[in-house]
Amino acid sequence: MAHIVMRDVQKRFGNVEVIPGASLEIKDNEFVVFVGPSGCGKSTLLRLLAGLEDLTAGAIEIDGERVDHLSPSRRGLAMVFQSYALYPHMTVRENMSYALRVARTPKAEVEAKVREAAEILQLTEYLDRKPKALSGGQRQRVAIGRAIVRDPKVFLFDEPLSNLDAKLRVQMRIEITKLHRRLKATMIYVTHDQIEAMTMADKIVVLNEGRIEQMGAPLDLYNDPDNKFVAGFIGSPAMNFFDGTVTARDDAALTVELSDKTKVVYPCANPGQAGVGDAVTLGVRPENFHFDGGDEPAIKGEVYAVERLGGETYLYLQSTAGHETVVHAVGDHEVAVGDQVAVNFNPARNHLFDPQGRTIR
Amino acid sequence: MTAMTDADFRRAIRARTLRRNLWLAFLLLPPMAVMFIFIFLPMGSAVLYSVYEWDGLVRGDFVGLENFREVLFEPQKSKFLFNAFKNNVIVFVSVMVVQNGLALVLAMLLAREPKGYRFYQVVFFLPVILSTVIIGFQWKLFLNPVFGLVNNLLRAAGLDSWALPWLGLPETALPSMILVNAWHWVGFPTLVFLAAIHRIPKDYIEAARLDGASEWRIARDIIWPLMAPAVTIIVVLTFIGAFNWFEIPYVMNGLEGAPGYSTDMLGLLFYRTAFGSISATDSDFGAGSALAVLIFLFIFTVSLIFTRLLTAREIELA
Amino acid sequence: MNKRHTFTAKAVLAGAAMMVGSSAVAQTELDFWSWRQEDVAAYNEIIAAFEETHPDIKVTYTAHPATEYNTIIATALAAGEGPDIIHTRSYGGLEVLAKPGYLEPLDEQVDMSLIGDVAKIGTTLRADGHVYAVPFASQTVLVFYNTDIFAAHGLTPPETWDEFKAVATQLKEAGVIPLANGSAEGWMLEIMSGALLPNFYGSEFFGEVTSGATDFEDPRFVGALEKMAELKEFMPDGYQGVDYATMKQLFASGAAAMFVGGSFEIPGFRDAGVNFDIIAGPAAEAGGERMVATWLDGGYGVNAASENKEAALEFARFTASQEFGQMLTDKLGNISPIEGAVSSDPTLAKISELQGASTPYIMLVAYRFNTPTGSTLIQNGLQEMFAGSKTPAEVAHDVSEGIKASE
Numbered sequence A: 001m002a003h004i005v006m007r008d009v010q011k012r013f014g015n016v017e018v019i020p021g022a023s024l025e026i027k028d029n030e031f032v033v034f035v036g037p038s039g040c041g042k043s044t045l046l047r048l049l050a051g052l053e054d055l056t057a058g059a060i061e062i063d064g065e066r067v068d069h070l071s072p073s074r075r076g077l078a079m080v081f082q083s084y085a086l087y088p089h090m091t092v093r094e095n096m097s098y099a100l101r102v103a104r105t106p107k108a109e110v111e112a113k114v115r116e117a118a119e120i121l122q123l124t125e126y127l128d129r130k131p132k133a134l135s136g137g138q139r140q141r142v143a144i145g146r147a148i149v150r151d152p153k154v155f156l157f158d159e160p161l162s163n164l165d166a167k168l169r170v171q172m173r174i175e176i177t178k179l180h181r182r183l184k185a186t187m188i189y190v191t192h193d194q195i196e197a198m199t200m201a202d203k204i205v206v207l208n209e210g211r212i213e214q215m216g217a218p219l220d221l222y223n224d225p226d227n228k229f230v231a232g233f234i235g236s237p238a239m240n241f242f243d244g245t246v247t248a249r250d251d252a253a254l255t256v257e258l259s260d261k262t263k264v265v266y267p268c269a270n271p272g273q274a275g276v277g278d279a280v281t282l283g284v285r286p287e288n289f290h291f292d293g294g295d296e297p298a299i300k301g302e303v304y305a306v307e308r309l310g311g312e313t314y315l316y317l318q319s320t321a322g323h324e325t326v327v328h329a330v331g332d333h334e335v336a337v338g339d340q341v342a343v344n345f346n347p348a349r350n351h352l353f354d355p356q357g358r359t360i361r
Numbered sequence B: 001m002t003a004m005t006d007a008d009f010r011r012a013i014r015a016r017t018l019r020r021n022l023w024l025a026f027l028l029l030p031p032m033a034v035m036f037i038f039i040f041l042p043m044g045s046a047v048l049y050s051v052y053e054w055d056g057l058v059r060g061d062f063v064g065l066e067n068f069r070e071v072l073f074e075p076q077k078s079k080f081l082f083n084a085f086k087n088n089v090i091v092f093v094s095v096m097v098v099q100n101g102l103a104l105v106l107a108m109l110l111a112r113e114p115k116g117y118r119f120y121q122v123v124f125f126l127p128v129i130l131s132t133v134i135i136g137f138q139w140k141l142f143l144n145p146v147f148g149l150v151n152n153l154l155r156a157a158g159l160d161s162w163a164l165p166w167l168g169l170p171e172t173a174l175p176s177m178i179l180v181n182a183w184h185w186v187g188f189p190t191l192v193f194l195a196a197i198h199r200i201p202k203d204y205i206e207a208a209r210l211d212g213a214s215e216w217r218i219a220r221d222i223i224w225p226l227m228a229p230a231v232t233i234i235v236v237l238t239f240i241g242a243f244n245w246f247e248i249p250y251v252m253n254g255l256e257g258a259p260g261y262s263t264d265m266l267g268l269l270f271y272r273t274a275f276g277s278i279s280a281t282d283s284d285f286g287a288g289s290a291l292a293v294l295i296f297l298f299i300f301t302v303s304l305i306f307t308r309l310l311t312a313r314e315i316e317l318a
Numbered sequence C: 001m002n003k004r005h006t007f008t009a010k011a012v013l014a015g016a017a018m019m020v021g022s023s024a025v026a027q028t029e030l031d032f033w034s035w036r037q038e039d040v041a042a043y044n045e046i047i048a049a050f051e052e053t054h055p056d057i058k059v060t061y062t063a064h065p066a067t068e069y070n071t072i073i074a075t076a077l078a079a080g081e082g083p084d085i086i087h088t089r090s091y092g093g094l095e096v097l098a099k100p101g102y103l104e105p106l107d108e109q110v111d112m113s114l115i116g117d118v119a120k121i122g123t124t125l126r127a128d129g130h131v132y133a134v135p136f137a138s139q140t141v142l143v144f145y146n147t148d149i150f151a152a153h154g155l156t157p158p159e160t161w162d163e164f165k166a167v168a169t170q171l172k173e174a175g176v177i178p179l180a181n182g183s184a185e186g187w188m189l190e191i192m193s194g195a196l197l198p199n200f201y202g203s204e205f206f207g208e209v210t211s212g213a214t215d216f217e218d219p220r221f222v223g224a225l226e227k228m229a230e231l232k233e234f235m236p237d238g239y240q241g242v243d244y245a246t247m248k249q250l251f252a253s254g255a256a257a258m259f260v261g262g263s264f265e266i267p268g269f270r271d272a273g274v275n276f277d278i279i280a281g282p283a284a285e286a287g288g289e290r291m292v293a294t295w296l297d298g299g300y301g302v303n304a305a306s307e308n309k310e311a312a313l314e315f316a317r318f319t320a321s322q323e324f325g326q327m328l329t330d331k332l333g334n335i336s337p338i339e340g341a342v343s344s345d346p347t348l349a350k351i352s353e354l355q356g357a358s359t360p361y362i363m364l365v366a367y368r369f370n371t372p373t374g375s376t377l378i379q380n381g382l383q384e385m386f387a388g389s390k391t392p393a394e395v396a397h398d399v400s401e402g403i404k405a406s407e
């Protein structure tokens, strides 16, 4: 039950402008993931929302009410820190119940809530332990439990799984998703992890240097990025980029010549976004390459590395179009280092970016 | 090139271990020697001296525990010991409450980095680096009943009845000295506490803030328990300092704990018993050494107990 | 082991003497140690006078820091070394050296007939009754008064207790602090008691109390304390906090008209430029005794293990002579206990005159040997009395009990 609106939120630390201005709306019960390179302001944005930092300008509303003047605890949010921030001198029970005890909740109610949360998170048998005596995953669950008992309208997670090993991360990811379904609360989640972002989010917010580059459903961002930054950031391995020049333009397509003279005809609705002679960038995802030949344009190059994962194979090419190129192939592809290969791609399924990095649609 | 045998490897390892041990010994020897010469030797000789009778500096007969019996059980002598002990206890408790309590409050305030906190940090710490003797002397002048600053200020403020002979009354002499001590030393525990607070990850405090804890609850529930190691250090140092308290009472009210032994301390009692005071007593090394041994044993034992009890309370910061 | 050591040393010395034995006059060299660093020049002059009449003896005066002197001399003597002539402390300080046998008993070898008995108490070992050093200088407790203030208010120095209080009252009414003394430092209270108590408890009391015929709960002593307690109102405001330095400053600056102190204050007050004179403590009533309390500062002793004992004794005899006493008075401004040593300085001359009726400074002279010392007891007691926490009778009781327990 929380509808969050951030209106032109700005934050500067001294003279360092960290968030030059961000506006965003989060619907009730939505699972929103903030992604972006390190230092782009994800944590800062989360902390502004939580009230741990004061806004320099702008406004934050929750369910139509201004909250940016309220103290953190009165905004109805709970936060799970990357470091867990479990109070080391308190037992699991005390950690989980601290907020309730501070709020002078009746003892029986505290006990009931802690027990319920502990059951959800399978922590019942650890209630009397100190955090030091728990594994990383257990600590993570306590941190979440501490948030759950407060019945917050909004959960904030700042890279909560980054300290866990890969297997635990998968497990916790699923648990958090289940929790989201069960609690029906709004969740905002900061991560570096592509898979977390893609699998958990209802909506991904891509941040770059404190600016929101794009927000939308994970597959929308994947399939239809607004710009080169989002295109490059979403998807793993990242999209391949090739520099090219527009050599011809008609009503429905642009002809682009890559540095190795390969000609690519890129069909689009607004070819007017670029002119003949413009330097543009062609983006091809690794999984959009195929070996079927035909008359589709091809990238040629020498294989300098191969990664065989059994179910799939990644080829690394030093391509004649000037860039290192990653190619994804299904199955165990027969190729060796040093081989000269040509990989084809369908221009219509790829992306072209104008000199400003905007997608030409 | 011949291949190395297992024995060769073992020999090499032994040689390496030996080299490391020699190096360690080389590093440890000087401090050990210093410890021996300046701590164990005097301690040992104090124990030795305490079981002999003394004529001034001349050792007389072996008397066993006679010196201890005298200082502990002969009413005319033990009353000084117990009076001084009582005063040391008062000093310890008051310093804990006044000086360390103030230090805690200051540290909590400074930790929030108010405007100009660096300036205050320096100001509070400044008296610590001044000489205790100079501070004692300076405050003795400030507290002078005739032309001292304190009483002049009080009189100027119309509080004539407050212009007391602070150091001359049995009720005010010791409290005055304790306040002077607090003025002198408060910066030290403040700094230690401040460092301890800074060592607490900010996350804990932010988590508590999100949990709805007031500043007071954060201080009480989070910061205070997590400062435990610093508190242990300060309690033990305060204890040792309080029971070895000497300079300020000596400089301000003399070797006899004036007025009427109301500011007498174990240190003063030991000093004037062992070495005599020009104006009232001659030296008695036997009784003095017995006192030194008793004082040492007491401080050592209690410090140990304090350390044990308090470290049990400490929490490793994750 | 000590003895053998000394013996070896003697043998070596004897050998050395034989090898150089041909030199014309065998001069005996004497070492003389003291703590009086401020008196080096004067002592060298005095020694020169001695050497004139004793060409075969050469004396070297060495002064050690006063605060370390006791330790230095005791350590040296304990090691079987030390000088031939020792400037000793008095009373308990003397016993520390005399009891272990480091000092030569002098009463049968040195003529001390010019020295009074009160002074000799200071260098007598109570255990055997022998005198171990020739007394050198005495200190006297006096009442100092500011002659300018007295003249300005038309006052004459008080003779009796009633006069003393009348003068004090008049001064107080005139806005002058009558008495500079405060009670912050116990030893200064003891000094004050030295000037005020004896004329109330009388000349007999010392002998009776030290012999055990009476104790400190004697009504004479209690009565004397009661009188002393009456002075509170004439002391500075906040006198409980007035320390030694403040007292001297009050008197030297002319803020206070009178000051009870030791004769050792004279040079300081002279330097401060205050015009003052001295009187003995007031008599209990008109025609009553007017004694001053005195104590001995130290003496000249002879090292019992000295190689040159005869020469050292010769020097000791010199220190008991009238000639020496006169030099001590003239060159050092000390008050010599030697009869016939008269000072040209009127103040010193006056003290010598006042000493005609003297009484031992009781706690230092007689009760400084056991723990707790009489000084400890009286200082503490007086402080409590001036703080109002104990009555004179209670103080007397505590002192009496303490002294009995220490014996």
Ligand SMILES: Nc1ncnc2c1ncn2[C@@H]1O[C@H](COP(=O)(O)OP(=O)(O)OP(=O)(O)O)[C@@H](O)[C@H]1O
Binding pocket: A013, A016, A018, A036, A037, A038, A039, A040, A041, A042, A043, A044, A045
């Ligand atoms: N208290 C502060 N004072 C000054 N600069 C700060 C402060 N906190 C953050 N910054 C700066 O703001 C920028 C954004 O920081 P933020 O922690 O929000 O990044 P982030 O996106 O969470 O990065 P990461 O993925 O590494 O956690 C960084 O350049 C950082 O150095």
Ligand SMILES: [Mg+2]
Binding pocket: A042, A043, A044, A158
């Ligand atoms: Mg971050």
